[in-house]
Amino acid sequence: MQAPGTASPLSAAQVGRLREEQGKVVTSCQEKIQHWRKVENDYEALQERLNTLPDKLSYDIMVPFGPLAFMPGKLVHTNEVTVLLGDNWFSKCSAKQAIGLVEHRKKHVRKALDDLQKVMKNFESRIEFTEDLQKMSDAAGDIVDIREEAENDGTETKGKRRTAHKPHSKPKVLDVFEVHFQENGMDTKSKGCSQSEEELWARLEELERREEMLGEFDRTPDTIEANGEDTTSSEEEKEDKTDLNVVHRVEDSTTQDNVQKEVTNSELFSGHVNGPSHYHSDDEDDLGVDHFVPTIFFSHTVEPKRVRINTGKNTTLKFSEKKEEAKRKRKNSNGNGHLVPELPNIKTPADIYRVFVDVVNGEYVPRKSILKSRSRENSVCSDTSESSAAEFDDRRGVLRSISYDEATYSDNSEGILEEEEEEGQEHLPKKLSTLSGTFEAFSGTVIEKEPLSPLIPHPSIAHPVLPTIPERKSEEVLSEASEETTKRISKFKAARMQQTN
Amino acid sequence: MSGREPRREDEGAKLHQKEELNRKIKEQKVVVDELSNLKKNRKVYKQQPNSNIFFLVDRTETLSECKNTLDDLKKAHQEIENSEKTKIRK
Structure with a gap:
């Protein structure tokens, strides 16, 4: 039994x-x-x-x-x-x-x-x-036990082949051939045969890579131009992945999204260069690298700079950098690609917060100059909405009367804002509310980048605003979000100037 | 061999059953004796099985009940004895 x-x-x-x-x-x-x-x-x-x-x-x-x-x-x-x-x-x-x-x-x-x-x-x-x-x-007299020895050779080789096969997994097209090769290699019965087959296998691999590369060359220019930020992010991945096996790269390229697919394929090329040197397709790989690296590197370096600039306190620097960046983006024919996804994301104050906070140890930590950067980065629309929701209704009537004086005060407070964030947060609503008093109908126009002056009720403030508008317009093409703050500041400054005068 | 083992078990089970029956018969005999020798004004309590509460019962009723159960037990005992005898004869 x-x-x-x-x-x-x-x-x-x-x-x-x-x-x-x-x-x-x-x-x-x-x-x-x-x-x-x-x-x-x-x-x-x-x-x-x-x-x-x-x-x-x-x-x-x-x-x-x-x-x-x-x-x-x-x-x-x-x-x-x-x-x-x-x-x-x-x-x-x-x-x-x-x-x-x-x-x-x-x-x-x-x-x-x-x-x-x-x-x-x-x-x-x-x-x-x-x-x-x-x-x-x-009493086993007339009872005979009949048994047959099970031959495990077939199953054993199968199992071995599979385990050894994983690191060198190839595209499915070559599976049949691969099986043959691996079996021979693992069984160690015919080593000479396996070696010759190994060469054959290498040759096939090389041919396949060439094929893939040729396919990639056609696509590469589009990739870089179309991806913009995606290329930068994926480039980081690429840097990490270059240490990995080529095989994984192939798998990645098949599994990743369409947007990143080309990029990962470019990774494949770089992987070939860094990884197995015994491949004979080095010249082609080099070609691929030359073709890709400059563009990717270019966009990649742009990204961190921009972030740092946003947090910076020097407004002029910020602007110049932004211009450059925008120009670069346009060069990459990415002008729309970059700006469009960023702006629609910010619809509520919460979004602004999300965008302009740093993640430290898994916690959201507002940047030092979050208020300033926020006001610069985003259109007045968001700011006014915030202020109007919070304090606009309460202060509206009062502010109309005071707004002139407070505008000057708030300008001073903004100076504090740049240094102290928490203090600034207390002051901000005031400032914004004053603005809201003046910007009442103004939020809509800001988005459109139209002149604000006719909508502002206070003539005293409206006048100083006017001169800033043309400047803003000239800059707005590059980065529309940042203009609002400059306009605002310039407005207050202008108001103060007017007052002093 | 396969036939012997179950038979042994059966025998053991029957022996166990018989012992149990004998014990119960003895118990019941004692109960009947006690109840029949009680004075008429004595109160008799019967324990609720699996609990610690004693219910007051009628003495004569209990006595008759106990006699009945004793008879039943004796009958069962007799049956077992008879079956054993027939087996031995076979």
Whole structure:
């Protein structure tokens, strides 16, 4: 029946042990059955008692008084039973309901009993079978054991091939050939043959790479131009990935998104250069690298600069950098590609916060000059919305009257803003609210980059604003978000100037 | 061999059953004796199985109940004895 791997599969000791274990199971089943029978009997007695309990109004009973003593007493609530539902939860019910509960539990007990009976019968039959087996093995006169040795060679080579195959996994097209090669290599039966095949394999690999490269060359210019920021981000990935195997690259290129697909393919080329040097397609790889690296490097260096500039306090620097960046972007024919995705993202103050905070240790930490950068980066639309939501309604009337004076004050406060962020946050609403007083209808126009002056109610402020507008317009083409702040500042400054004058 | 083992088990189970029956019969005999020798004004309490509460019961009723159960037990015992005898004869 069973062959535990020993020479004599039906050794008496092992069969005896099997028989023993089966007997143990049967005895344990019997014990369990006994236990369940007792439980069932208890439930039956309880049911009987519950059946007759409500027959009388009161019963004379001996009330247990500790484990040893009793007291004569009376059972009065004969139709009130508290049933243990489990986990020390009780439910009060009538005797009849309790009988139903008992019946339900008895059903469960009966089911358990039936199951145990089945198990016991099953094992008893097994015991019989084992005993028959024992008899046969004891008196093995006319009984012959027929066995066939299983040949594991096929399965073993299969398993080996698979494990060894993983690091060198090739495109599926060549699977058949690959199998052949690997089998030979692993079996070490025909080493010479395997070597020749290895060469053949290398050749095929090379050819394939060439094919891929040729395919890439056509696409590469589009890739760089179209990707913009994506190329920069993916370039970082590429730098990381160059250490990896070429094979992984191939897999990556197939699995990644369409947008990044070309880029990853370019990674493939660089990987070829850095990775396996024994490939014969170096010249082609170099070509690929020359073709790709400059452009990618270009956009990559742009990115961190821009970020730093945003946090910086020097406005003029910021602007010049922004211009340059925008020009570069345009060179890459990416002018729309870059700006469009950034601006629509910022629709609420929360978005602004999200965009212009740094993540430090998994926590959002606002940048030092977040207020300033925010006001510069984003259109007044967001700022005014914030201010209007928070304080515009309250201060509106007052601000209209005061706004002139406060404008000057807020200008001063902005000077503080640049240095102290928290303090600035307190001041900002004030400033914004003052602005909102003046910008009431102005938020819409800012987005459109149209002149603000006609919409501003206060002539005193409106006048200084006017001269700034042309400047802003000239700069706006490059980065529209930053203009608003300059306009604002210039406006206040102008207002203050006017006041002083 | 396969036939012997179950028979042994059966025998063991029957022996166990018989012992249990004998014990119960003895118990019941004692109960009947005690109940029949009680004074008429004595109170008799019967324990609710699986609990510690004793219910007051009628003495004569209990006595008759106990006699009945004793008879049943004796009958069962007799049956077992008879079956054993028939087996031995076979």
